[in-house]
Amino acid sequence: MESTKHMRLTGHADAFAVTHAAHERLLRYLAEARTALTADPDGDETIRDLEATLGDRLRAVLESSGGPVDDTQMARVLVETGPVQSHHPVGDPSPGRPLRGPFWCRIEEGKWFGGICVGIAARGEFRLDWVRTVVVLLMLVTAGFIGLVYLALLLLLPRVETVEEYRRLRDTPRSAT
């Protein structure tokens, strides 16, 4: 028996029962939608609208089948809703407003301790395992001093949820964030 997840969608009071694979598929769809809407000032609003519509469709599926929404049913719902296409030209979000650009942060997704290494890897576009190796080596070489730096960064750096979120913030105009 495949494991069932319960997920919430904007506007809908009840959680939706979906299989693991269906859940993954929906998350992928929403991530692609967010990427497509990176330059769109109404991106968040559009995502909320989409979630409400997807919820309506999933509810209909649940009412007719009874069980959790499986991957095939989810795929059908997503095809029906269609890929998200922004109506704002990509790469030219809003003329005159500079993009935020790379910034230092710590990232929750895939962190081991505080997510500092993930943040450094995302900021510099380094490989995460290399960054971690270098930090561990520095730890040995500096007899733990780098550990203090790490703790200081932990207090100072802003927290970002995922690497994808970091990229979105980086590529969004300053005043829009």
Add this chain to the structure above:
Amino acid sequence: MDSKLAALRRGMLEPLVLASIEFRRRYTAEIAAALREVGFPVQEGTLYPLLNKLRRDGLVAHEWQESPAGPPRKYLTLTTSGRAQLAEFRDYWGALTGMIETIGR
């Protein structure tokens, strides 16, 4: 479809969406259904970003209303400038049609 015709068709989306709410307010699924009915199928993935852009541009406005099932719906209406834009499009469209019909005679 021919790519030349596809480009023409893309340009028709916005005026058609505006025209679909000219006489009565509709929510997004109804707009999608109306477009499908006239042979211009468009998916929500395309429609929502467009509607939010039109709202930002001040051409449409929405009001919330409870739905019988699920979350409240956004019913869309044309604003005054939305109506003006639709009228302008119709005039221009008429002029273009006139051109193609008369130029060769």
